Amino acid sequence: MANTSKYAFEEKVVIAAVRRACALTSSVFEKLIKNETLVKGDKSPVTVGDFAAQALISTILHNTFPNDPIVGEEDASDLRIESGKLMRERIVELANDALTAPLAAGDNVAWGIGPGAHRTSDEILEAIDRGNHPGGPNGRMWTIDPIDGTKGFLRGEQYAVCVSLIVDATVQVGVIGCPNLLVDPSDPSKGTGAIFSAVRGAGARQFTLEGTDPVSLSIPKTEVEGLKFLESVEAAHSSHSFNDRVTEVLGVQAAHVRMDSQAKYAALCRGEGGAYLRMPTVVGYKEKIWDHAPGEVLVVEAGGIVTDSRGELLNFGVGRTLGENFGVIAAGRDVHPKVIAGVQQVQAEEKSKI
Numbered sequence: 541m542a543n544t545s546k547y548a549f550e551e552k553v554v555i556a557a558v559r560r561a562c563a564l565t566s567s568v569f570e571k572l573i574k575n576e577t578l579v580k581g582d583k584s585p586v587t588v589g590d591f592a593a594q595a596l597i598s599t600i601l602h603n604t605f606p607n608d609p610i611v612g613e614e615d616a617s618d619l620r621i622e623s624g625k626l627m628r629e630r631i632v633e634l635a636n637d638a639l640t641a642p643l644a645a646g647d648n649v650a651w652g653i654g655p656g657a658h659r660t661s662d663e664i665l666e667a668i669d670r671g672n673h674p675g676g677p678n679g680r681m682w683t684i685d686p687i688d689g690t691k692g693f694l695r696g697e698q699y700a701v702c703v704s705l706i707v708d709a710t711v712q713v714g715v716i717g718c719p720n721l722l723v724d725p726s727d728p729s730k731g732t733g734a735i736f737s738a739v740r741g742a743g744a745r746q747f748t749l750e751g752t753d754p755v756s757l758s759i760p761k762t763e764v765e766g767l768k769f770l771e772s773v774e775a776a777h778s779s780h781s782f783n784d785r786v787t788e789v790l791g792v793q794a795a796h797v798r799m800d801s802q803a804k805y806a807a808l809c810r811g812e813g814g815a816y817l818r819m820p821t822v823v824g825y826k827e828k829i830w831d832h833a834p835g836e837v838l839v840v841e842a843g844g845i846v847t848d849s850r851g852e853l854l855n856f857g858v859g860r861t862l863g864e865n866f867g868v869i870a871a872g873r874d875v876h877p878k879v880i881a882g883v884q885q886v887q888a889e890e891k892s893k894i
């Protein structure tokens with residue numbers, strides 16, 4: 541199915557950017573050495589791969605859509621100080637290797653890529669810091685999560701390169717690159733690596749890691765008892781015990797599938813799990829828009845629904861975060877109301893214990 545929608549060009553550019561970023565992050569994993577990882581103020585890890593991939597994607601988006609603001613996860617302040625010199629040099633090298641790699645079929649030099657697209661160190665830092673837009677309800681803006689699930693990336697497990705286009709608070713385009721996800725869960729011999737992409741109103745598709753051979757995605761129908769819950773590997777990121785109780789309440793039989801990153805949204809869209817449950821573990825954590833925007837449009841276009849635990853649509857127009865955190869629940873259209881009912885029953889039980 542060719543995408544002839546209003547945002548077909550944006551999708552094409554983002555798939556090209558995510559394809560380059562996946563090659564970059566995979567090569568970083570092979571070579572990552574100890575002093576190439578930092579711990580951020582919120583105690584989460586960030587690697588040279590996160591910074592270099594954000595610089596790469598931001599450069600491509602800025603060259604192609606110069607007036608569009610960017611909401612990106614990373615900023616370059618730790619790289620501008622003396623102690624960041626070694627990492628900075630490595631990031632500049634990695635970003636330039638990815639920017640100047642040969643053009644693939646469909647690529648265009650006007651996007652700021654290909655041999656000759658070399659950038660200075662200052663330009664790379666500026667590209668990273670271009671992701672500092674505060675978000676908000678109006679106009680076009682891009683989100684970049686250069687490596688979503690950095691902890692999974694460091695373990696050699698799942699992570700995702702995630703980019704979205706939000707227009708007037710609605711996600712119009714979402715692209716998720718998953719270098720470590722099986723191409724076909726029913727046939728591991730096909731290897732790993734896929735790009736998932738959706739344009740609102742134009743469907744959700746899985747591509748090869750080269751951005752070719754699209755296959756339409758649609759969430760298979762299941763009864764609620766036949767659901768399989770997808771959840772974070774990291775117990776600090778979402779409540780495993782809450783999900784266990786929802787399993788009991790709904791009579792779900794299958795064991796949960798634990799997976800890092802927005803690869804969970806992709807897995808849901810091709811039937812590897814029936815619902816993605818993400819209930820907060822701490823009061824005060826605000827989910828970031830770049831952690832959910834691509835997944836939201838992907839699931840909706842594959843025939844699903846994404847809401848908070850109250851059943852309300854996620855609001856991508858309040859800033860860099862989703863605001864007050866009431867969890868995230870994604871599932872196929874037919875079972876979503878039943879999952880929300882189960883979630884609310886467990887919430888009521890928890891409240892009555894306080």
Ligand SMILES: Nc1ncnc2c1ncn2[C@@H]1O[C@H](COP(=O)(O)O)[C@@H](O)[C@H]1OP(=O)(O)O
Nearest residue numbers: 584689772773774776777778799800801825831
């Ligand atoms: N306390 C928390 N609650 C929910 N999500 C979190 C929390 N701390 C970090 N995250 C984010 O969860 C995402 C990964 O989710 P998952 O565990 O499902 O793979 C990351 O983007 C990570 O942010 P960060 O990139 O800042 O580390």
Ligand SMILES: [Mg+2]
Nearest residue numbers: 685688689831
């Ligand atoms: Mg993330």
Ligand SMILES: [Mg+2]
Nearest residue numbers: 613685687688
């Ligand atoms: Mg990240």
Ligand SMILES: [Mg+2]
Nearest residue numbers: 584585613690
């Ligand atoms: Mg992070």
